Amino acid sequence: xxxxxxxxxxxxxxxxxxxxxxxxxxxxxxxxxxxxxxxxxxxxxxxxxxxxxxxxxxxxxxxxxxxxxxxxxxxxxxxxxxxxxxxxxxxxxxxxxxxxxxxxxxxxxxxxxxxxxxxxxxxxxxxxxxxxxxxxxxxxxxxxxxxxxxxxxxxxxxxxxxxxxxxxxxxxxxxxxxxxxxxxxxxxxxxxxxxxxxxxxxxxxxxxxxxxxxxxxxxxxxxxxxxxxxxxxxxxxxxxxxxxxxxxxxxxxxxxxxxxxxxxxxxxxxxxxxxxxxxxxxxxxxxxxxxxxxxxxxxxxxxxxxxxxxxxxxxxxxxxxxxxxxxxxxxxxxxxxxxxxxxxxxxxxxxxxxxxxxxxxxxxxxxxxxxxxxxxxxxxxxxxxxxxxxxxxxxxxxxxxxxxxxxxxxxxxxxxxxxxxxxxxxxxxxxxxxxxxxxxxxxxxxxxxxxxxxxxxxxxxxxxxxxxxxxxxxxxxxxxxxxxxxxxxxxxxxxxxxx
Amino acid sequence: xxxxxxxxxxxxxxxxxxxxxxxxxxxxxxxxxxxxxxxxxxxxxxxxxxxxxxxxxxxxxxxxxxxxxxxxxxxxxxxxxxxxxxxxxxxxxxxxxxxxxxxxxxxxxxxxxxxxxxxxxxxxxxxxxxxxxxxxxxxxxxxxxxxxxxxxxxxxxxxxxxxxxxxxxxxxxx
Numbered sequence: 001x002x003x004x005x006x007x008x009x010x011x012x013x014x015x016x017x018x019x020x021x022x023x024x025x026x027x028x029x030x031x032x033x034x035x036x037x038x039x040x041x042x043x044x045x046x047x048x049x050x051x052x053x054x055x056x057x058x059x060x061x062x063x064x065x066x067x068x069x070x071x072x073x074x075x076x077x078x079x080x081x082x083x084x085x086x087x088x089x090x091x092x093x094x095x096x097x098x099x100x101x102x103x104x105x106x107x108x109x110x111x112x113x114x115x116x117x118x119x120x121x122x123x124x125x126x127x128x129x130x131x132x133x134x135x136x137x138x139x140x141x142x143x144x145x146x147x148x149x150x151x152x153x154x155x156x157x158x159x160x161x162x163x164x165x166x167x168x169x170x171x172x173x174x175x176x177x178x179x180x181x182x183x184x185x186x187x188x189x190x191x192x193x194x195x196x197x198x199x200x201x202x203x204x205x206x207x208x209x210x211x212x213x214x215x216x217x218x219x220x221x222x223x224x225x226x227x228x229x230x231x232x233x234x235x236x237x238x239x240x241x242x243x244x245x246x247x248x249x250x251x252x253x254x255x256x257x258x259x260x261x262x263x264x265x266x267x268x269x270x271x272x273x274x275x276x277x278x279x280x281x282x283x284x285x286x287x288x289x290x291x292x293x294x295x296x297x298x299x300x301x302x303x304x305x306x307x308x309x310x311x312x313x314x315x316x317x318x319x320x321x322x323x324x325x326x327x328x329x330x331x332x333x334x335x336x337x338x339x340x341x342x343x344x345x346x347x348x349x350x351x352x353x354x355x356x357x358x359x360x361x362x363x364x365x366x367x368x369x370x371x372x373x374x375x376x377x378x379x380x381x382x383x384x385x386x387x388x389x390x391x392x393x394x395x396x397x398x399x400x401x402x403x404x405x406x407x408x409x410x411x412x413x414x415x416x417x418x419x420x421x422x423x424x425x426x427x428x429x430x431x432x433x434x435x436x437x438x439x440x441x442x443x444x445x446x447x448x449x450x451x452x453x454x455x456x457x458x459x460x461x462x463x464x465x466x467x468x469x470x471x472x473x474x475x476x477x478x479x480x481x482x483x484x485x486x487x488x489x490x491x492x493x494x495x496x497x498x499x
Numbered sequence: 500x501x502x503x504x505x506x507x508x509x510x511x512x513x514x515x516x517x518x519x520x521x522x523x524x525x526x527x528x529x530x531x532x533x534x535x536x537x538x539x540x541x542x543x544x545x546x547x548x549x550x551x552x553x554x555x556x557x558x559x560x561x562x563x564x565x566x567x568x569x570x571x572x573x574x575x576x577x578x579x580x581x582x583x584x585x586x587x588x589x590x591x592x593x594x595x596x597x598x599x600x601x602x603x604x605x606x607x608x609x610x611x612x613x614x615x616x617x618x619x620x621x622x623x624x625x626x627x628x629x630x631x632x633x634x635x636x637x638x639x640x641x642x643x644x645x646x647x648x649x650x651x652x653x654x655x656x657x658x659x660x661x662x663x664x665x666x667x668x669x670x671x672x673x
Contacts, residue, residue: 441613445606468641
């Protein structure tokens with residue numbers, strides 16, 4: 001007999017009820033107020049200081065502070081040998097408990113307010129799928145950073161082989177300053193400017209602010225009124241582009257500052273990132289079912305990519321499944337291989353393309369909506385007197401959509417390795433998904449009328465992780481059935497017609 | 500000659516995957532037809548109300564009403580029969596296998612070892628017709644496997660069988 005393995009490090013579990021850190025009485029209202037800062041600022045400085053504004057502002061702040069106190073008073077949690085229990089809720093009392101052996105992920109988040117006081121929110125996820133939001137998840141918002149780290153150890157301990165104290169982990173990837181060049185290649189900057197402008201306009205409307213009294217704004221509007229549209233359009237476009245580049249750079253840094261991906265001895269992979277809000281997501285490697293490589297059109301032009309994890313127990317809210325932020329494709333692929341512990345990433349596997357009949361379908365599906373769009377514009381020209389250049393201009397979209405269809409077919413494909421089923425698709429948002437074959441828990445085969453005529457079908461792998469379903473579109477009939485049979489042995493074979 | 504060959508639309512050409520063995524209950528046809536009738540009565544009824552209430556009903560209302568009536572009748576006649584030819588189910592020792600749909604058809608396959616729960620549900624129309632829907636959920640967030648239009652007794656039997664085999668199969672189903 002060999003000697004027994006050393007007992008795992010014992011981390012004491014607290015069986016009695018505990019409260020969240022008392023500093024949360026301050027932190028929760030602080031975080032809420034930080035979010036409302038622009039509104040409060042506008043309320044006080046841009047408006048005329050009428051009494052009701054001051055009263056409304058003070059009352060809102062008071063309610064927020066009172067709510068912070070009450071929610072601290074009404075929240076308690078305990079960790080027993082088998083369960084994590086949380087009782088909370090000011091108006092509606094909620095009791096939630098999850099079995100500890102079901103815990104798959106532990107996610108630590110610290111917003112700006114949390115960080116000022118050295119606190120961290122702990123979000124514990126199970127592999128259970130959420131029928132309604134929040135099911136199967138317990139959030140302790142918040143405990144001290146040290147306690148949060150201790151809880152992470154306690155929750156993920158089951159699998160641990162004696163973790164050395166202060167385990168910093170093996171580094172898989174860190175942020176490189178040069179990656180910032182990929183930031184402007186997402187539309188996030190443009191979107192955030194749009195949201196900001198919309199928010200400000202709405203606020204100005206609601207509060208009846210007098211923008212015209214601010215000299216700068218008046219001068220800008222005056223200029224806008226005087227200028228010819230031939231200079232106006234390029235200048236506006238230029239300003240929007242510059243602003244969106246700045247906004248996306250800022251966003252990239254806020255989200256990915258100090259990005260760090262490490263592997264730990266307790267069988268987890270940990271992602272840490274963020275400037276104001278820091279996140280630290282631990283993914284149990286046993287629960288990792290694959291990765292997805294995202295290459296949206298703009299990012300692809302600079303050979304960049306983003307990598308996300310396909311795992312049970314993480315939802316996609318707030319990008320908690322992100323493994324590598326926009327970075328060089330080679331880096332994303334290297335990390336993919338490292339995380340999956342294989343020599344080359346399955347996402348770079350040569351792709352088998354689908355029958356030529358699939359190309360016709362891709363083109364038809366790209367062109368038909370465009371034709372409808374052009375027809376509607378033409379209809380509006382005839383019926384509603386829209387200028388004719390609108391629909392004439394939209395004709396340009398027709399050849400473009402043919403090109404999109406051709407490219408979609410060129411990209412479309414699948415591959416099968418000894419451990420992964422890989423599918424690639426998309427032109428505007430290209431993604432390559434590598435899903436563990438053992439993670440597939442069922443198939444869905446869809447055939448539309450047109451697919452049946454073209455002898456094609458869509459094979460969807462059903463899985464407990466990530467999206468829950470990963471489709472491979474327009475496989476040839478025989479080709480697709482062979483893939484399904486090979487990927488999960490002894491499942492579909494019994495229903496195949498022997499040739 | 501199979502009955503469906505008289506209607507070209509309804510013919511289901513074979514491909515590499517065979518159809519599941521069992522048909523659903525014949526009363527499911529009535530169920531689908533009733534559902535379609537309810538839908539089209541509501542749609543036509545809404546147009547009727549506009550026509551009755553408005554002083555000068557728009558000219559196009561007549562056209563849409565005629566089109567709805569024609570499409571509605573075709574839908575009520577064709578859809579249930581087509582569905583009845585498509586909807587099938589089968590359970591084997593290690594898998595649940597279903598086929599559903601009409602214009603777009605869907606095959607679902609779930610290994611018994613991955614099943615988490617098996618339930619039956621009965622809507623008001625189904626209760627009237629003594630029909631049941633069996634829902635088989637797995638750990639996936641995307642769509643459980645459902646078998647609709649089963650005879651209530653058959654459904655109960657399937658649930659019993661599946662529950663028994665599921666409990667006998669080890670694994671945490673993820």
